[in-house]
Amino acid sequence: MSERPLDANSVAVIGAGAFGTALAVAALQAGGPTPRRVILLSRRESQVEDFKTSGRNEDALPGIALPEGLIVTAEPDAIEQAGTVLLAVPSQAQGEMARALLPLIARRADVVVCAKGLERETGRLLTEVVGEQLHRDDIAVLSGPGFAADIARGLPTAMTLAAASAEQAHAIATRLSGPTFRLYASTDRVGVQLGGALKNVLAIACGIIEGAGLGESARAAMISRGLAEMSRLVTARGGVADTVRGLSGLGDLVLTGTSHQSRNLRYGIALGRGGAAREAAGRELVEGALAASVAAQDAAARGIDMPITQAVAAIIDGGFDIRAAVDALMSRPITQE
Ligand SMILES: NC(=O)c1ccc[n+]([C@@H]2O[C@H](COP(=O)([O-])OP(=O)(O)OC[C@H]3O[C@@H](n4cnc5c(N)ncnc54)[C@H](O)[C@@H]3O)[C@@H](O)[C@H]2O)c1
Numbered sequence: 001m002s003e004r005p006l007d008a009n010s011v012a013v014i015g016a017g018a019f020g021t022a023l024a025v026a027a028l029q030a031g032g033p034t035p036r037r038v039i040l041l042s043r044r045e046s047q048v049e050d051f052k053t054s055g056r057n058e059d060a061l062p063g064i065a066l067p068e069g070l071i072v073t074a075e076p077d078a079i080e081q082a083g084t085v086l087l088a089v090p091s092q093a094q095g096e097m098a099r100a101l102l103p104l105i106a107r108r109a110d111v112v113v114c115a116k117g118l119e120r121e122t123g124r125l126l127t128e129v130v131g132e133q134l135h136r137d138d139i140a141v142l143s144g145p146g147f148a149a150d151i152a153r154g155l156p157t158a159m160t161l162a163a164a165s166a167e168q169a170h171a172i173a174t175r176l177s178g179p180t181f182r183l184y185a186s187t188d189r190v191g192v193q194l195g196g197a198l199k200n201v202l203a204i205a206c207g208i209i210e211g212a213g214l215g216e217s218a219r220a221a222m223i224s225r226g227l228a229e230m231s232r233l234v235t236a237r238g239g240v241a242d243t244v245r246g247l248s249g250l251g252d253l254v255l256t257g258t259s260h261q262s263r264n265l266r267y268g269i270a271l272g273r274g275g276a277a278r279e280a281a282g283r284e285l286v287e288g289a290l291a292a293s294v295a296a297q298d299a300a301a302r303g304i305d306m307p308i309t310q311a312v313a314a315i316i317d318g319g320f321d322i323r324a325a326v327d328a329l330m331s332r333p334i335t336q337e
């Protein structure tokens, strides 16, 4: 890690996809009257050139003009003095990205995971994966309901920032909150991350229900019972059950499970209409399709009942068709709510 002095007013966003670009816009606006230095690190020089000529990131956020003052670069050295580092690459790239940037990230910088998922091979939380690479145990996480396009357009959005201590969570949340982007502080990194990973799986289930024409009552049942599953895994992994009722659980599940802006929902709709799992995602990132099987395996290993997550995983793996999955869910023994 870099020993250089920190610039507390500087924010580096790693990954110039939809969410990274939106967070860079929010971070710039969060500065208020104090000029902020916000660096958006892309891995593609062509994207940097496009931004310089058009003032947009047309690949990631089509039609949205980005504010002046944003520094978009493909030069990793540019992040060296950043006081806050937001890792906005997909879940499975978080560890490798942290390893690559280790020499550049300042030792005292706040590092924030901004992806929703679990490590595919192990089921570990992304804060653990990144922490291992950076030799730290104080990696924070940002999660909750917020579409990148809404955030970048300046529509009102609220999300959760969870960190190892209440002081750190409050400091980062305050630093990144602005006129239209509001962060709530939490110390439940387990609950917040499991909420983000599992709501994607449950949004796929909502999509399957919609695509297969199973009705809105089924979707409401799925959201409630999905939340119950989420709560069981959160508790078993040492998180706080109440967290699932907040922005990172219920809030994000309602958003992702009902809005056609969601890639996870659209993927589920394609599956529900009979599409093959391999083709349903197209070229889009569908985090829930990666998280479903690892969450299902984790639940099974812990002896936790997560029938919806298990059904989604089995449908994606081709082990279950939708009719069989519905029959299996509806014929389970009657239990207490
Ligand atoms: N898009 C949203 O509305 C939104 C909102 C909240 C959270 N998220 C989360 O943010 C994460 C990123 O999503 P996104 O929507 O920005 O995706 P995206 O596909 O728009 O962008 C991903 C970016 O990461 C880069 N990237 C991909 N693989 C990489 C690798 N191996 N190494 C380095 N860079 C790599 C890509 O070039 C791209 O710029 C996901 O975990 C998602 O769940 C997204």
Ligand SMILES: O=P(O)(O)OC[C@H](O)CO
Pocket: 116, 144, 145, 146, 147, 203, 252, 255, 256, 261, 262, 263, 264, 265, 285, 287
């Ligand atoms: O497009 P999705 O399904 O990845 O959802 C984006 C965000 O996670 C919504 O909060």
